[in-house]
Amino acid sequence: MDPEIVALASSAGTTIVTLMATDAWERVRDGITSLWRREHAERAEAIAAELDVTREDLLVASQTGDQAVEGELQAEWQGRIRRLLTAQPEVAEELRRLLDEFTPEAGAAPKATQHATASGHARIYQAGRDQHISER
Template identity: 80%
Template sequence: MEPEIAALASSAGTTVVTLMATDAWQRLREGIASLWRCEQAERAEAVAAELDATREDLLVAIAAGDQDVEGELQAEWQGRIRRFLTARPEVAEDLRRLLNEFGPGSETAPAGTQHATASGRARIYQAGRDQHISER
């Protein structure tokens, strides 16, 4: 189960930090805090406060043009969520359901979210606007 937990934690940490600067943030924040509230009630308020502090850090970094902070915050939350899931593996399915609410194609996905899957030697080219490809 450990590789599965690590993959889920990685996805969750990335999603949490990515959505911090979007309109979907409050709903996701409440969902994450609710998971903690159900499993570790004594830590739920602290986790909610840490989510808020992380969001503030992210917004300050975005305003300052510091692109490294987002990755650092994602790694931090990936670790927290991995530790939480390791201690409470029964929460994994609830977390998956929560993340699916915010995934590509959902009404809460951030505007401009793109999703693609390739296999074999396939190539994917995605653009939000103009795209110029000059392959031979």
């Protein structure tokens, strides 16, 4: 098994399931369905329906606190994507482009904004990460 295909499928499965509970879901769903439509047109609608069912399963599991479901769903989609890439390796580049749309650039610092207002004798302590305060 090509390690690059396995790594890409693993990343894709995780990203797809993670994005199911976000505002980006519709674009991800359309992108993944489009991959299947081009390579396996007869399965595209079934894949779209399976993506919707997976999203419903994820949302229900989130509401009930079943944390194991997310990992199971990721593994399920990792397998599907791996099989697609094994049968149609030319899809890999388009899949990478799709994932890049939803993955922050490597090394890009997260953006954070902090605002605080103090009055009187109040103190404000803000930190973007670790903070150690020693007052005596």
